[in-house]
Amino acid sequence: MRILAIETSCDETSVSVLEIRGSIRRPVFNILSNIVASQVKIHAPWGGVVPNLAKREHQANLTLILKKALKESNLLISNFQFPISKQILTPKYQILNSILEREPELLKKLTPFFKKYKAPEIDLIAVTSGPGLEPALWVGINFAKALAMAWNKPLIPINHMEGHLFSVFLKKNRKKNLKFKIENLKFPAVALLVSGGHTQLVLVKNWLKYKLLGETLDDAAGEAFDKVAKMLKLGYPGGPVIAAEAAKSEIRNKFKILNSKFKIQLPRPILNSKDYNFSFSGLKTAVLYLLKDLEKKIPDFYNRKDLILAICVEFQQAVIDVLIKKTIRSAQEYKAKTIILGGGVAANKELRLQMAEAVKNLKIVPIFLMPEMEFTGDNAAMIALAAYFHWQKNKKIGGISKIAADSNLRLK
Numbered sequence: 001m002r003i004l005a006i007e008t009s010c011d012e013t014s015v016s017v018l019e020i021r022g023s024i025r026r027p028v029f030n031i032l033s034n035i036v037a038s039q040v041k042i043h044a045p046w047g048g049v050v051p052n053l054a055k056r057e058h059q060a061n062l063t064l065i066l067k068k069a070l071k072e073s074n075l076l077i078s079n080f081q082f083p084i085s086k087q088i089l090t091p092k093y094q095i096l097n098s099i100l101e102r103e104p105e106l107l108k109k110l111t112p113f114f115k116k117y118k119a120p121e122i123d124l125i126a127v128t129s130g131p132g133l134e135p136a137l138w139v140g141i142n143f144a145k146a147l148a149m150a151w152n153k154p155l156i157p158i159n160h161m162e163g164h165l166f167s168v169f170l171k172k173n174r175k176k177n178l179k180f181k182i183e184n185l186k187f188p189a190v191a192l193l194v195s196g197g198h199t200q201l202v203l204v205k206n207w208l209k210y211k212l213l214g215e216t217l218d219d220a221a222g223e224a225f226d227k228v229a230k231m232l233k234l235g236y237p238g239g240p241v242i243a244a245e246a247a248k249s250e251i252r253n254k255f256k257i258l259n260s261k262f263k264i265q266l267p268r269p270i271l272n273s274k275d276y277n278f279s280f281s282g283l284k285t286a287v288l289y290l291l292k293d294l295e296k297k298i299p300d301f302y303n304r305k306d307l308i309l310a311i312c313v314e315f316q317q318a319v320i321d322v323l324i325k326k327t328i329r330s331a332q333e334y335k336a337k338t339i340i341l342g343g344g345v346a347a348n349k350e351l352r353l354q355m356a357e358a359v360k361n362l363k364i365v366p367i368f369l370m371p372e373m374e375f376t377g378d379n380a381a382m383i384a385l386a387a388y389f390h391w392q393k394n395k396k397i398g399g400i401s402k403i404a405a406d407s408n409l410r411l412k
């Protein structure tokens, strides 16, 4: 079967086609396409994602990205049955008009697309329905509903965080021949899902069976990286820039001296609390006070690259310490046979290295899974893969009219 997936929960517009062959017990997956268009440049001047700008960009780009994804999958076939103009008047297209009533931009782009191309050979459409930015989610949902209606295909809503969880299995199709299987997963598993909007520790009891063990009480881990980078005038998104600063080798030797001379020490919020929650807003405030103090002491503080580097190292380590400690403790308590790391922050190399090390040091070493770098950020391939498992479990899908954006959608 082939699944077409759409992801627009934040600032990436993505469409993917996943092909599944083999038996139900041993499915073999192949990512035929996974197009991701980032809006980073558009949001950068604001130092964070602006929901309405994100919505506008998704509206402007979705049809083009769909076309690219279908073309790359060899599924874009021209419709030669002209003239089609009459078809536009059929009831189906009238429904389409009503679905896209609030998305005139999408309607304008999709109508000629439907006229020009045949319904592709796919079996299922999947779309992220939450959590995420509501205006952004709605564009993807309305777009997916329009495709499902026009092509007469079932539509399945998928939780974005579940997508990040499944991202650990994805393998890039480099030469159109790299297929992958789901292996190496034993239950129970604990999954640390860290993104720009969420930080969650999840117990995975079995396929699609979750219990949320803890989450952030305020800022998400990625959000903390973004906000601290902004304070340090390093740009957006903050995760990659702070990680790059912290990785500069020259600081390693100087770090200890700077650290003690300027008291660059940051707290590890709720590191020892008995629950599995996180809190990063206090850490952000601690950086703010540290900066105020340093600005007073050092007039050209923002030109002191060594100090900025030292703060990046300390901040990154503070986040990593908390994330790892709580993950490892939950793995011990629940006797996890697998530990999963996923989400945009899973691109952080130090986090990857240190988590792998911490897992290795456990008495009974569980399997450790994290996504290939390419699949750490938002992408539609992970949504397609999660959709496959839901489809196998329950092929009776409710009406598409019930599918709605839920910015706080929870894993159950």
Ligand code: KG4
Pocket: 010, 194, 195, 196, 197, 198, 221, 222, 223, 225, 226, 237, 238, 239, 240, 243, 343, 344, 345, 346, 347, 348, 349, 376, 377, 378
């Ligand atoms: O999952 P994601 O792509 O989008 C959301 O669902 O939010 O995560 C984006 C977040 C951003 O906050 C970004 O700063 C962070 O992931 N991020 C990183 C790194 N690369 C991206 N955080 C730390 N280190 C990185 N290397």
Ligand code: ZN
Pocket: 160, 164, 195, 196, 343, 344, 377, 378
């Ligand atoms: Zn995400």
